[in-house]
Amino acid sequence: MTRWRIARLIARKDLRIEWRSRVLINQVLPFAGVTMVMFAFALDATSVLERVAPGLIWLATLFSLLILVQRSFGVEADDGALDALRVAGIDPIGIFWGKALALAVQLAVLEIVLLVAAILLYGAVVPLGGVVLLVTTLVTATGGLACVGTLYGGLTAGFSGRETLLPLLVLPVVAPVLIGATRAVEAALGTGGVALSEGWPWIGLLAVFAVAFGVGGALAFGPLIDESN
Amino acid sequence: MTTTSDTLTDAPAPARRRGTGTPATRALGIATIVAMGWLVAFGLGFSPADRDQEEAVRILYVHVPTVWLAYLAFVVAALCSGLYLFTKKHSLGFDRVAGASAEIGVVFMALTLVSGMLWGRITWGVFWQWDARLTTTAFLFVTYVGYLAVRNLGGSHRQRARRSAVIGLLAVVEIPLVHFSVEMWRSLHQEASVANPTGGTKMDGLMLFSLFVGVVAFTLLYVWLLLHRTRGMAMQDLIEDRGLDSALADRRSEGAMS
């Protein structure tokens, strides 16, 4: 079985589980929505909200990412499925990319919903010229987040007491994504008078990040989930 | 050093009192204390006040050594992580040195942040600035706190070693990414470059000497701490292995009896 075939199978499995249980739709999206409302309570002024909307979108994404990752590996840990895959000799790189792909799809849905929420709740406006930058940001940022989430999710999955470690490990690592994606979306939306052209260097950063963790994560995933001696 | 004698056979039982100290570490420890004494004498006493920073420069004689040694400690940890993973023997000794070094690095980094905040309060009037270097330093600190947490996840020593080594090497990838993104971020705000603690200051002879004493003192301290902590971890691993062995032996004897 090629890695790509393994990845597709695993991604399809994860997404099918998600579709049947509807955890994303029923729990994670509402959580993200509540977070956006909470931000409004905390930040009070409408002018402030519009100015920081891009940052809030990505903050809400990061917090929801933690939940999605726990979920992604929770379904494996319950029946020891991940160990079973490893023992069966399935290429861990394929497993990594498969789970990352499924995670990325869920993240993308989440981010689109959050963008809509920002438009509705914070008065954010999407100029036509910024759409390409916006979509590119979504793709590159999501790729990086999905890879990091899958990597550290695999490490902290399973044994009790390990899940609490996930936020501490993930959030510092995804700081570049938070910085880059926020700045790029600011440029795309023109918030704070930022010019569109200023967003593209950040795409470079996001792309490097995604590639670094796409490759590095795939290589590290095997040793990290291997519970054998 | 005392030996206890076995009353039945009069053969001396093996002496088992010693801790992690050896004559070498004792000498090293004394040298460290002497150097620290010199540091306090020169740092707080003999060296002059700076022309611009005035007395605040004295904090730098501990602040700069701790940050340099923290970086050194993290480099050693990353090196040993690589050596553990990529050498044929996969010697656990490398894993223990990496863990001990990271521990010391976290402590030194915390001290760096604290002394830096106190220095900043005097010179800038604020405890913190969101500039590239400070932010990256704070991230480095949090990243290695995470590394230490991963080391305590449990499992066998080999699992711990493998996990930590991978995470340790990933940190080497993460840190430049964080640094670069924070630099890009802060350059947007076109701030007047924050005073580089040592770079901007014109250090005269005695000041430079005090800094040198500080670096020497903390380097001696680092080596001393590294030796003691690595040996302590080796003993810990040995005891844990024994605990496991005796538990297995108990289980087997239970099986034999039933």
Add this chain to the structure above:
Amino acid sequence: MSALIDNAGYIYGAYAITFAVVGSFAWRAIRHGHRLGEEIDDADKYWT
């Protein structure tokens, strides 16, 4: 002169905190070593 008096607290504080933390870390490392050292034969210790 007043600069030293105003800032003396921060300067001495920085040194004090540094040495206090370092000292306690060193102390605990030594104590840990002694405690564990009593349970293991010296023959098993690679530094003796």
